[in-house]
Amino acid sequence: MKDFNYTIIGGGCAGLSLAYELDIHKKLDNKTLAIIEPRLKYKKDKTWSFWKVSSHNFEDCIKKSWQNFSINIPNKTKYLECNDHPYQSIDSGLFYEKIINKLKQNKNISFFKDIKEVKLENSFIFNSVPVLKVNEDSLWQHFCGVEIETKNNFFDDEIINLMDFDCEQRGSVHFFYTLPYSKNKALVETTWLSKNNDVSQKDYAKQVKDYIENHLNLKNYKITYKEEGAIPLFYPSYEQEKNKINIGTAGGMTRLSTGYTFLNIQEHSKYIRENIENISKTKKFEISKKYQFLDGVFLRVLRENPEMMPNIFFKMFKSSSKTAIKFLSNKSNFLEDLSIILKMPKWTFIKALFY
């Protein structure tokens, strides 16, 4: 078995983003890298969306960018702008293809299917396979999205519907999310925030069909793609090890109040690349403690008062949309944090501090 300077366990979003970042900055010209990934074939399996609050390497994998979004609760709709930080959607199929094609040109990078094929003792490891300790209180964001196509123009492709809470809640938090890629193509997703990845909420096909046909009032369409997933809204457990850094979901890159992970993964990759020569002594990269604390309180409110959440999300956008976006994307300053916090129901949040 061969020795490698670096090993990346899991060639998904975080593993490939890191390998690409190291490769394009020439950090692998004199070092070897093993990537361990069991999947047999890469194909589109996710759509990564986010407000672009920082730069990334994948502008050419963007399906569409928007500068307007809306959020709904029953009988109320708020229309907002995001000119400074457009909302972008990345096609994972284009992302995988771009990275794999680039990495294959570097003779110092080798791909393996199984960890047993690589000698790890002398390698620095970047691990993206999470160890999740799940209990009955664990919160998840679970969802199913379908891309649909219509014969005639139907959608306003200038504006996304970020959260439509005007739907059944079943004692949890539930909303629909619509990303119109063009006037006749859109992703429509049903999303739940609930304990234990609740099986009783997984009649996704029925939920999506009902929403498209009876809420959007669209009868003639065909489904061209489907994605399903669950994002843990808790941090994976890990042990600090001298020669290992966890990345991606495993590395705590998910913002727990939103599930947004993609841009944090990109920032983590950049940080590792900047410090790669001294990586075993470099300070751990993490989502700032301020957001870890605030998200902890937020999720306690969500767990105890799911029925309040549509209003709470709606109120969050009562501040300027720029402030809310920066807050939800870990880029807000103290005054911006304060302006969001002051919009929240005070007693509910104060009580949640002591749960």
Ligand SMILES: Cc1cc2nc3c(=O)[nH]c(=O)nc-3n(C[C@H](O)[C@H](O)[C@H](O)COP(=O)(O)OP(=O)(O)OC[C@H]3O[C@@H](n4cnc5c(N)ncnc54)[C@H](O)[C@@H]3O)c2cc1C
């Ligand atoms: C369907 C879906 C949609 C999402 N949409 C968004 C979004 O819009 N915006 C956003 O910011 N975040 C989103 N996320 C959250 C997050 O960005 C993604 O989950 C992202 O893929 C996380 O990257 P990762 O590398 O940690 O995990 P993954 O991309 O899942 O990569 C982990 C890799 O490890 C491999 N693997 C598994 N077991 C082993 C093993 N034993 N040995 C070696 N390799 C192994 C897997 O095959 C996989 O390729 C979404 C998540 C899902 C599931």
